[in-house]
Amino acid sequence: MDMEVSLDVLVAGEDFASCRHRVSRFFDRTMLIRFDEVRVDEKESIHAADQAFWLRLDEGVSANRKIVGELVASMQEEGVATFEDLQKLEQGYLTKILHTIAHLLDGFIGIDSRFYSLEEDSHSISKALRKSINENPQQYWLLRVIGKIISESQDPIDALRTFEMQKQDS
Numbered sequence: 001m002d003m004e005v006s007l008d009v010l011v012a013g014e015d016f017a018s019c020r021h022r023v024s025r026f027f028d029r030t031m032l033i034r035f036d037e038v039r040v041d042e043k044e045s046i047h048a049a050d051q052a053f054w055l056r057l058d059e060g061v062s063a064n065r066k067i068v069g070e071l072v073a074s075m076q077e078e079g080v081a082t083f084e085d086l087q088k089l090e091q092g093y094l095t096k097i098l099h100t101i102a103h104l105l106d107g108f109i110g111i112d113s114r115f116y117s118l119e120e121d122s123h124s125i126s127k128a129l130r131k132s133i134n135e136n137p138q139q140y141w142l143l144r145v146i147g148k149i150i151s152e153s154q155d156p157i158d159a160l161r162t163f164e165m166q167k168q169d170s
Contacts, residue, residue, distance in 0.1 A: 005035070005147045008060045010117040010125065012139045016042065019141040026118055027147070032109050035147035044144035048137035057125070057142055060115025064104055064123040067112050071101050111147075 009026075013019035020040045027038045046053050075097055080086065089095050103110045107122040117125050125133075133140045 002151060003149045005111055005149075007113050007145055007147075008056060008115050009143045009145050010057065010115070010119055011141055011143060012119055013141065014139075016045065016047075016141060019143055022118065023143050023145060027145070030109065032103075033111060033113075033147070036150040037148040039146050039148075041144040041146055046142050048133050048140035048142070053137075053140075053142060057115065060142075061124045063114035064112075067114070068101055068104050071097050071104075075101075 009023050011019045011022050013022055020042075023040055024038065027033070027035065046056065075094060078094055080089070080094060086098065089098070100110065100112055104112060104123055107120070109116045113123060115123060117123070117129070120126060120129055
């Protein structure tokens with residue numbers, strides 16, 4: 001069973017081609033997330049001068065925050081209500097959720113990311129970057145990236161587990 005992940009990546013560059021190159025290079029080099037295939041959907045990518053740019057960017061930032069909220073709610077349903085409760089957690093399902101929350105808040109790109117700013121290594125954008133985009137829209141793009149994980153098992157997450165095991169062995 002294969003799994004596809006779609007996210008928008010904010011990137012600066014002279015034109016679409018240079019931005020696509022930067023994004024491709026990022027996914028080729030990052031150790032935080034591995035896809036078997038990565039493609040940039042040019043038809044779904046938009047330039048900062050496009051009317052839909054800010055709406056889609058803000059939707060992506062909101063989607064990331066919503067995911068964090070859902071993960072926090074899951075932890076609360078399991079009885080985690082205070083920082084002291086975190087000290088009592090044993091390694092397992094809840095610590096994996098906490099790890100994902102930390103990644104989303106800290107800006108590490110992951111399989112749960114719906115928006116990522118390559119410019120600030122973040123799941124949101126600063127006021128300074130917003131200002132720069134408004135002043136120089138010709139330099140910014142929001143690229144729609146489709147990442148595909150190809151798994152021979154029925155559970156595509158097994159492909160991620162296998163990657164993690166390979167990292168530990170090396």
